[in-house]
Amino acid sequence: MKHSQKGEFYGDTHKTICLDGITLTDTVYTHPKVDWHYHEHAYFTFILQGNVIEGNKKEIYDCSPGSLLFHNWQDAHYNIKPEGFTRGFHLEIEKKWFDTLGLNNETLEGSSKIGNPLIKLLMYKIFRASKLDTDASISTQSLLLEILSQLKNDSQGILHKKPKWVTQIDEILREQFAENLTLEVLSKMINVHPMHLSRDFSKYFNCTLGEYIRKLKVEKALSLMALQNQSFTEIAYQCGFSDQSHFNRCFKEVNDMKPSDHKKLLFSK
Structure with a gap:
């Protein structure tokens, strides 16, 4: 089985940024299929454009723009790229980075597809920092720490069994965020009093209900x-x-820049 080294992805890498224990790569995928392999370091893959199918020993993920995957260093997987242009942004984390900051990486195991929109917004910020900042080290590390903190909160929420309504409202909002939802309607859907929902929402989502919908x-x-x-x-x-x-x-x-500015960065090399 192939062992991929730091910064090695299967395509044309336009840009590689090596920070202290973190490597960022922006790659256009060119291989129709990449057989089973694993990488030297734990890393995130953020699909910027196009589509890719990824499989591991437990699941198969169909990824479109905005999809975010995490892989631990020892986790084997394969990739299939449908026809068309596909581009991914990768953030690799070396063990020494965790050790230097005294962080425990035990919760980052296996492979997973991350659906949390707050984490995805942070990844977009890291991507933009890699394009705009002459020294992206501080901003990247700060944003990565926010991502790891959010992942830890999500993991602890599963372990400690959050109230049922938290999962219910998250599923409803992710599916129906574009609809004209009101506090009263949402409260009836999950059978929770509007005052309780409004008061306790930020406890589990780290922002207000209105802010979460906007994000x-x-x-x-x-x-x-x-x-x-x-x-x-x-x-x-x-x-x-x-x-x-x-x-x-x-x-x-949300993004500290206009949509047109983000689009220019997205399609720049």
């Missing part, structure tokens, strides 16, 4: 922008914004 909309917009075949107005309405102006304001609030 879901923006995260969806980011994935749609990779397709290139829709205008900002079309994306705005598809994601549930009242108009493009509303979309622009929310997008900048």
Whole structure:
């Protein structure tokens, strides 16, 4: 079985940034299929454009723009790339990085597809930092620590059995964020009093209900922008914004830049 070294992915790597214990790569995938292999270090794969199918010993993931995967260093997997252009952004983490910061990486095991939209938004920020910052070290490490903290919270939530309504409302919001949802409607759907829902939501999601819905909309917009075949107005309405102006304001609030600026970075080499 092939053992891939640091920074080695299967395609044309446009850019590699080596930081202290972290390696960032931006790669256009060129291999229709990559047989079973594993990598030297634990890493995240963030699909920026196109599609890829990935399988491991337990699951098969169908990945489109905005999909985020994690692999531990010893976890074997394979990849299949359908026809068309596919590009991935990778963040590799060496063991020495965890050791230097005194972090425990035991919770990062196996392979998984990460659905948490807050983590995906952080990955977009790391990607943009790799394009904009002459020294991306501090921003990348800070954002990565936020990602690991969120992953730890998600893991602890599973272990300590969060209230049932937390999982219910997250599933509802991820599927119906573009609809005109109200606090009263959501409360009835999960059978929780509106005051209780409003008060306790931030305890489990680290933001208010309204902020979470806006972040879901923006995260969806980011994935749609990779397709290139829709205008900002079309994306705005598809994601549930009242108009493009509303979309622009929310997008900048979440990402600290305008949609047009992000799109320029996404399609720049």
